[in-house]
């Protein structure tokens with residue numbers, strides 16, 4: 767287990783998490799754990815935990831952090847054929863971080879840093895996604911709104927309207943930046959300038975992660 771790579775990916779909306787996550791997972795052969803997806807999957811499976819979580823969501827309540835982290839930890843312990851895992855969208859708060867670290871260790875938090883949130887406002891205003899293959903594009907690069915990968919009709923994300931984006935940015939600053947700062951104190955943050963284009967972001971990540979793992983865990 768010593769050589770397992772354990773990464774969390776943190777970044778505001780519009781920081782390029784989805785694209786970056788897929789590139790990192792592919793490059794290092796990591797299992798991708800997308801928190802929203804595994805919660806939905808568990809509810810669909812109608813497991814005991816899934817039924818509990820469904821009850822919370824139908825009552826308009828937040829699913830307690832310990833339930834979500836139980837699910838995340840279960841996914842992380844089942845990584846056969848992979849070199850490790852990358853968790854997208856957790857921990858989003860100090861409470862979630864505490865719950866997560868009760869269950870497993872994390873080597874490194876990759877932080878997709880945005881210094882000027884106007885970049886995010888602009889990206890999300892232009893963003894299009896493919897409902898079929900999940901490709902992320904923009905009205906600039908695909909003005910015909912046809913997915914270049916699978917031919918489906920691209921759509922706006924429901925939570926990309928300006929008001930929701932502001933709420934999501936504010937929540938990130940208030941609740942998730944403290945998580946980044948704590949990981950920083952523990953010497954576990956790799957900060958990436960997420961305002962660059964995606965190839966530059968990816969190159970920077972690979973360089974810094976290779977460096978990080980050479981220095982710390984892969985002795």
Ligand SMILES: [Zn+2]
Pocket residue numbers: 896897898899900901913914915916917918
């Ligand atoms: Zn597509």
